Amino acid sequence: MNLLNLIKTYRYFLLIILFDLIITIFHPDTGLTIFKYTAGNFAEMLAIIPPIFLLLGLLDVWVPRETIIRYLGEGSGLKGIVLSIVLGAAAAGPLYGAFPVAAVMAKKGTKYRNIIIFLCSWATLKIPMFLFEMSALGIKFALTRWLVNVPGILAIAYFIDRLIDAEDKAEFYRRQMANP
Amino acid sequence: MFTLFLYLLALGGLVFSFIKDRQKTKMAVMKGWKAFTNILPDFAVVLALIGIMLTYLSPHTIATLVGKSSGFWGMLASSIVGSITLIPGFVAFPLAKSLLDRGAGIMQMAVFVSTLMMVGVVTAPLESRYFGKKETILRNSLSYVFSFIVAIIIGMVVGS
Numbered sequence: 001m002n003l004l005n006l007i008k009t010y011r012y013f014l015l016i017i018l019f020d021l022i023i024t025i026f027h028p029d030t031g032l033t034i035f036k037y038t039a040g041n042f043a044e045m046l047a048i049i050p051p052i053f054l055l056l057g058l059l060d061v062w063v064p065r066e067t068i069i070r071y072l073g074e075g076s077g078l079k080g081i082v083l084s085i086v087l088g089a090a091a092a093g094p095l096y097g098a099f100p101v102a103a104v105m106a107k108k109g110t111k112y113r114n115i116i117i118f119l120c121s122w123a124t125l126k127i128p129m130f131l132f133e134m135s136a137l138g139i140k141f142a143l144t145r146w147l148v149n150v151p152g153i154l155a156i157a158y159f160i161d162r163l164i165d166a167e168d169k170a171e172f173y174r175r176q177m178a179n180p
Numbered sequence: 181m182f183t184l185f186l187y188l189l190a191l192g193g194l195v196f197s198f199i200k201d202r203q204k205t206k207m208a209v210m211k212g213w214k215a216f217t218n219i220l221p222d223f224a225v226v227l228a229l230i231g232i233m234l235t236y237l238s239p240h241t242i243a244t245l246v247g248k249s250s251g252f253w254g255m256l257a258s259s260i261v262g263s264i265t266l267i268p269g270f271v272a273f274p275l276a277k278s279l280l281d282r283g284a285g286i287m288q289m290a291v292f293v294s295t296l297m298m299v300g301v302v303t304a305p306l307e308s309r310y311f312g313k314k315e316t317i318l319r320n321s322l323s324y325v326f327s328f329i330v331a332i333i334i335g336m337v338v339g340s
Binding site for chain 1: 210223230232277
């Protein structure tokens with residue numbers, strides 16, 4: 001019964017693994033490469049995700065909603081925008097690490113536009129990544145990209161904020177609040 | 181290096197929290213664990229998809245796809261490859277550099293790097309689980325269009 005539930009929960013994942021296995025039967029080299037990369041992805045995820053979720057749990061328990069609202073909520077203005085950029089840029093790791101963080105930020109009352117700003121900043125403004133980009137592609141390339149990205153992110157966040165109606169936003173916040 | 185910092189921060193927070201309030205700490209760990217197991221099924225799917233994607237779109241394949249093509253079609257090809265692939269920066273930047281050295285255009289590489297970081301086709305199911313379909317489509321398509329603007333500006337600044 002319990003096993004059945006587990007299989008049901010992971011059915012899509014299991015289907016992909018089945019697909020990988022079929023490939024392995026017909027093209028062993030390709031199949032093994034897929035498994036090697038998949039295992040590598042899991043290793044990377046497991047390396048970066050535990051501290052993120054642990055911090056999220058701590059944040060959820062210790063930081064009062066009022067604090068987040070004051071710094072990132074409605075009426076946080078320019079301060080909230082800057083803080084969202086800084087929080088995103090200070091991060092490292094793939095974009096999927098940003099999703100759960102943004103979800104808890106929403107749960108605590110972060111303004112919708114600031115959530116999107118945070119998400120986009122994490123995607124493309126990451127400072128550790130910037131340093132690496134600079135050494136590989138040159139300071140002109142990296143710096144131009146970074147500087148153009150800041151207003152670009154603000155514009156993208158503005159449009160998304162305008163284009164998603166109040167009802168969808170309310171539903172998004174409701175879903176985050178319903179999470180444990 | 182950053183991962184280590186993250187671990188130190190999390191462990192430090194955990195110890196500090198434990199000293200202040202054991203019950204609250206227990207709650208925090210439970211919440212973190214629950215949030216993780218809630219999303220793990222979707223996570224697993226995305227990671228498995230990335231495994232397939234990396235195999236079929238290896239750096240070598242990418243090089244032949246977007247390497248020598250130029251002009252608008254080259255940019256379009258680079259942007260599509262950048263949107264679909266999800267390769268870490270420490271692989272992507274040297275790859276872009278080596279393609280540049282082998283004659284790829286600066287705008288093509290800029291759009292490749294930008295879409296790589298901002299647009300995530302394989303992670304879209306996961307993003308949608310958190311933020312809904314509308315946000316996912318909007319953020320990714322706006323980022324896609326924006327990547328071309330970034331590329332053109334980089335082309336003007338670096339190319340000249």
